[in-house]
Amino acid sequence: MKKLLNEFAPGEIGVVAKIENCGKIKRRLYDMGVTPGAEIKLVKVAPLGDPLCIMLRGYELSVRRDEAKEVTMEVEG
């Protein structure tokens, strides 16, 4: 099932399917390891509802909802 990263609930795990085109930010996401096939877990959401804290490749990364909505995820079920 396809789902956007910003629709994830805390604790949810999925695999990156595709990153929509959003210019330089896309490049940055790739450099940080958010590439197709990477497993990502949404660890938590900041107290004000944004940004998100995600876990990938063994480390924690913070991204905003605006950036997360460009990331299409493949989840089970």
Added chain:
Amino acid sequence: MKFCLAGNPNSGKTTLFNALTGSTAHVGNWPGVTVDKREGSYKKLPEKVHIVDLPGIYSLSPYTPEEVVSRNFILDEKPDVIINIVDATNLERNLYLSTQLLETDVPMVIALNMMDAVEKNGDVVDKDKIEKTFGVPVVEISALKGKNINQLMKVAYDVSQKPRKGSSVIESSSLLKSLFQKTLTLYGEESCQNKVFHAVKMLEADELEVQLYPQIATITAELKKEIDAKSFDDDFGAVVADARYCFLSQHVQSAVKKAKRQEVSKSDKADRVLTHRIWGIPLFLLIMFGIFHFTFAEDFLFLNGIFGLEITNPGWINFFTGMGYEGMLEEALETGEAVVLGGIPSLGVWLQSWMGWLTGSIIDLFAGWLESAPAWLSGLICDGLLSGLDAIFSFLPQILLLFLFLSILEDSGYMARAAFIMDRAFRKFGLSGKAFMPLLMCFGCGVPGVMATKTLENEKERRMTMMIAPFFSCGAKLPIWLAFAGVMFAGQFGDLVVFSVYLIGIVVAIIAAIILKFTVLKGATPPFIMELPSYHLPQFRNLMAHLWEKLKHFIIKAGTIITASIVVIWFLSNFGFTFWNGMVEDIELSILGQIGNVIKYIFYPLGFAQGPDGWKFVVASITGLLAKEDVVATMEVLAGGAGLEAMIGGLSVAGAYSFMLFNLLAVPCMAMVAAVYGEMGSGKRTWGAIGFWVLTAYVVSMVVYWSVSYWWIGLILIVAVIAALTVLYLRNKKKRKAVAV
């Protein structure tokens, strides 16, 4: 010989640099503490080695200024060896950079850092396997404990003796292999070095590379059409990044054996509390309040305010006030009340009072020695130099303490979380959570704050952060607030006066940011993609290094610019234009008095320039443009016999606030101007910033003076500001909608 240290932010490069060179550079648990390259030397090899610590980077694409600095250094300055420092607890992402460094022709060695942490976790890293995969030597080290670092340098030296040719992991990608080789042959005729690096960057359609070789770029673009990269939207930057990570997951995952771990690590547990959905923000505010309370509170833990604690024992009073009993007794005899100390002071206030005792004793000592010296000499040393320096030095303990707390937050990794928590709030003002750290540093000192803006990726955000940086009240301004707090409202609401100045500074910064966002610095909201490092206990050595750095900076500043300006002010305020006739009796006849009495008219609308002492406040504000420490020092010198308190007491509440706000918001000091010039790199923009600060200071002071004096003026202004902001907001919204359509 020249070795350079390259690696991800927060991978321990600066710690290694310090261990190798014996220097005490600033280290923090915050991605991007090294914002510019730093140099030192290592002497335990046959040849003297020059070591360059490059800023931490995730990639060699030109995404942030730091990445450009590192990339240009490696390509243009041709170091003899790259020491690629890699955090062994986070191999995959760290080695992503290594795959890019390997593409250059520079000899390279990989330093697996934080091996102690890996062992502690019970994990095993197969060093030989990584060595074989990358084809360069790998050395396991612990930079923090200094383990194996001499071994690392020996290996680096051996490596530097043999030339290396760049190699790329792209060659093992079935999709890109032939394209890469075709591109590489295009570079065959060019007389450039690092051909493999250039070829790969060309595949990525890297901006800088395309500009450099436009002809090859056209041919490569044609070649790319033969390749099916639809699943990546034909974005070859993505294809290459993907190929790198595929290579790493193939080869690195098998090189690491992770031990079974407890479900929740200590760092996670701490994080659950500190970034909790409900408790996160209150805890953040509590921590900030706690720091200020520890440093500035007269009534620690509100022992007096809440529990009514009073101390009457002379011994204890002396202990808590730095031998203040006698002075309090004199005062008490005048009013006829008993000597009572209300509560105990916080650590900062307590240290400050003893520092005051120390500097006071030194002044008395000199006064005794100089009793029979000529009047000008004792005047210069006691009334000028020493009392000026005393006004500054007695606040040193509080400045250092504030800095210590900020260092602990930074070193432990909490700062990154604070940015995470605050990002949403900051975005409203066109900033990201990343701007939080530089701005918070400005409460200590604006200069490191401005330098830390290099970690911001977005140029507009960097400029905006620098523009509002001086509005955050720095340590050097604190003496001014304290001097006023002791006099205004009969000294009753001292902490509220200080707090209100800090608060007004923040409010002005927010309003200024919003105005800038809609006018000069228009643009998209900057992104916020930031690593959240694991928490760890702050290292004592690092904390002391931070404090030492700060102390050194302070002493150098006090010993040079401040001392010099005090001497000049003393001279100008004690001699007339006919200075060969000796010192003047009346300070109004001094050079400074005469000049001050002319330019004070410019400050009339601000309300503090009127009255017999008006020109003194004007002169103090102007010397404050050089260094804020000068303000109190100047007032001390100019106040003369009547004393500073009487001089401040002559101002109305409105006038006093107006004076404080002018000094809060105007040009903070020459060091700050130099730092901003260094970061903005343009004289025009720096002048723009100076003008912006002075204008803001003038307008805000004037508005506050007239609003406090006449409430209806305040009311009209508040309504006008709200209306203006609403109009700006709506107009921008409409525009955005138009763009979206």
